[in-house]
Amino acid sequence: KGFWKTHAWLKSVYLQKSGRTKKEQKSKTNDVKLAILGGEGTGKSALTVRFLTKRFIGEYATNFESIYKKHLYLEGKQLNLEIYDSCSQPQKAKFSLTSELHWADGFIIVYDISDKSSFAFAKALIYRIREPQTSHCKRAVESAVLLVGNKQDLCHVREVGWGERQKLALDNRCQFCELSAAEQSLEVEMMFIRIIKGILTNFKLKEKRRPSGSKSMTKLINNVFGERRKSV
Numbered sequence: 695k696g697f698w699k700t701h702a703w704l705k706s707v708y709l710q711k712s713g714r715t716k717k718e719q720k721s722k723t724n725d726v727k728l729a730i731l732g733g734e735g736t737g738k739s740a741l742t743v744r745f746l747t748k749r750f751i752g753e754y755a756t757n758f759e760s761i762y763k764k765h766l767y768l769e770g771k772q773l774n775l776e777i778y779d780s781c782s783q784p785q786k787a788k789f790s791l792t793s794e795l796h797w798a799d800g801f802i803i804v805y806d807i808s809d810k811s812s813f814a815f816a817k818a819l820i821y822r823i824r825e826p827q828t829s830h831c832k833r834a835v836e837s838a839v840l841l842v843g844n845k846q847d848l849c850h851v852r853e854v855g856w857g858e859r860q861k862l863a864l865d866n867r868c869q870f871c872e873l874s875a876a877e878q879s880l881e882v883e884m885m886f887i888r889i890i891k892g893i894l895t896n897f898k899l900k901e902k903r904r905p906s907g908s909k910s911m912t913k914l915i916n917n918v919f920g921e922r923r924k925s926v
Contacts, residue, residue: 724771724772724773724774725773725774725776726773726774726775726776726799726800726890726893726894727776727778727797727798727799727800728775728776728777728778728798728799728800728801728802728886728889728890728893729777729778729780729794729797729798729800729801729802730742730777730778730779730780730801730802730804731780731791731794731801731802731803731804731819732803732804732805732812732815732816732819733804733805733806733809733811733812733815733816735806735809735812736804736805736806736809736812736816736844736845737804737806737844737845737875738779738780738802738804739751739760739779740752740844740875740876741802741804741842741844741875741882741885742762742777742779744875744879744882744883745777745882745883745885745886746762746764746777748879748883750875750876750877750879752876758781759778759779759780759781760778760779761776761777761778761779762776762777762779763775763776763777764777766890768887768890768891768894769891769894771894773890775890778794778797778798780794790822791819791822791823795823795837798837799837799838799893799896799897800837800838800839800840800889800890800892800893800896801819801823801837801838801839801840802839802840802842802885802886802889803816803819803820803823803839803840803841803842803868804816804842804844805841805842805843805844805854806843806844806845806848807843807844807845807846807848807849807852807853807854807872808845808848808851808852808853808854809853809854810853810854813843813853813854813858813859816841816862817862820839820841820862820866820868821866823837823839824836824839824866824867835896835899835900835903836867836896837896838869838889838892838893838895838896839866839867839868839869840868840869840870840871840885840888840889840892841859841862841863841868841869841870841871842870842871842872842873842885843859843870843871843872843873844872844873844874844875845874845875845876846872846873846874846877846878847874847876847877856872859872869888869889869892871885871888873885
């Protein structure tokens with residue numbers, strides 16, 4: 695009963711369903727959309743709730759997806775953060791991530807350091823995110839991705855070594871860290887801040903690569919009148 699009562703409280707306080715769809719385009723740079731993905735039982739929801747409330751809750755219903763909202767101030771900006779917590783998928787199931795790839799600005803990929811199969815699933819998720827972009831999902835800048843090894847408190851039954859996790863992250867241009875949602879509230883907060891800063895850096899890169907409206911218009915006018923002068 696305690697679990698369901700607490701979970702209902704969390705839904706009422708933090709689980710604010712967005713009226714917009716995932717496919718809706720983002721219009722402001724202070725809107726940050728983050729998807730947290732991983733296999734069943736890896737602690738995705740525990741990490742999210744730890745960040746939002748500083749509380750640890752070990753049990754969650756895994757058959758629904760949620761979007762949590764949080765307002766925070768970072769790097770001189772007021773940010774409207776949305777965190778998409780996916781429903782758990784069987785780690786052997788096929789997945790596409792098409793809607794997530796369109797919607798999210800960045801990804802947290804979670805695995806359980808005491809479960810080798812969850813690491814294999816995390817690897818498949820990263821490969822999917824890093825696949826060559828199709829015409830339906832082109833990005834000016836590669837998405838920010840953070841690989842997280844959760845349940846560091848279970849290191850005595852570790853199945854995923856530091857080296858293989860580091861190699862996966864470096865080979866696929868991801869940030870990485872290892873922590874425990876159960877025991878490390880500050881580390882969880884810093885982990886989220888880290889990926890959000892990565893997303894903000896990407897926003898700045900996109901702005902630099904995007905020609906300004908005035909420059910584009912000037913170029914267009916010059917091209918038009920240049921052609922006319924040639925014809926005269």
